Amino acid sequence: MGVVKHLEDDFHIIAPDLRNHGRSPHHECMNYGVMAGDLLQLIDDLAVGEVSLLGHSMGGKVAMWLALQQPERIKKLVVADIAPVAYAHSFDSIFQGLSGVPLDEIQHRDAADQRLAEWVVDRGVRQYLLQNLVKQPEGWSWRFNLEVLRKSIPDLIGFPQPDRLIYAGEVLFIHAERSDYVIDAYRERIGQLFPHYRKRMLHGAGHWLYAEQPLLFAQAVKGFL
Template sequence: MKLNFRTLGSGSPLIIMHGVFGSSDNWQTLGKVFAENFKVYLVDLRNHGNSPHSDEFDYDVMVEDVVELMEDEGISQAHILGHSMGGKVAMHLATQHADLVDKLMVVDIAPKYYAPHHQQIFEGFHSVDLEKLQNRKEADDQMAQVIANFGVRQFILKNLNRKQDGTFNWKLNLEVIEAAIEKVGEGIEGAVGFDGTALFIAGGKSDYLVSQDHELIRSLFPNAEIVTVDGAGHWVHAEKPRELGELVIEFLSK
């Protein structure tokens, strides 16, 4: 699949992949920072953002999409950074195609299985009456009946698209993602490890990557450095962009 992506800057390639329900827009601010030293690829994974939709949705096909992008762009090796689901794609890519990965960076996700836990997010999507929707404020008001957190609503509503005829739709493939959400949580235990240099970044207030996960991480990524960003939840790049940016730049400069 030909993924939608944008590029920033020049230099060694750095491919950045967002989490479930996200898009390349989520990393635009930090992408500009990294673009001072690298050619940054901000990618929309399949069924997200402006990339094509498909009934196939698992880590194997998402890895194939990234490999195809690298081939099309003539990239023999790249630094790979992924958050949450994008971090799982990054880990799968590193363990399946180690030769394509220079340095690996994974933000707030471990290589373990996560049970489905996005029900409230799906309820938020379904709470919006797209057929009668007049504007984005109406969508936010409707979603607020289900999701009280303003930041979470704004994250979800980045997927709201106004078509040329004035009606609205979701940019992401909500039906397929919801049907395949169990696959999003799959672990990569049993995979062949990645011996390259790796950095795992946890949010200090998040329960996605905790100290109990360190042994599993190091069993698959023996050269991994594991650090925590204090005060950050799961969306480390949105909550602590300066701290995350400094960690990535320092890691890539070693």
């Protein structure tokens, strides 16, 4: 992510792709338990005893779940524009748009953007999604595992129900001014699981706040860590 360049001089950063995303392996099983397990395995493989975690949206839920499961391994936690709650499903148009891009017909990325725009109006969201469109010798393809993501949406829009688990470390919830992913109605649930949390609003940003306001986002993260 672009925000890394604003943080890499001060921190040793590891920026993994979650399973079924980017260059990470594809797998039929995708939920917060297995993704948190992937992340813990990576930390163990790198022989890192304790880390600070930063996660946005679905990645934020993975980070929260790992912190609840393995609190002794997490020094501090930063959660970007997401809460430990279930959300309404609002991704049908995105999946329809991605599935509707004729990968065997398009000649360039702009053509894919034009087709995707029929379903996804927000250009910033389209540009984010199109980062996963890659050209191979045999033609265009999506890096992410589109079908597994679609099937996993019921799990991904939710959040596991922890049994008397809390993370007692310091947590920063950075939420966006033009987003409704972290609202006052969720504060009680956040406080139950993360009693030592604080919130910070990032002005002039929507849900993709780290891409829309990378410098302000990085400053908030740096100040907290």
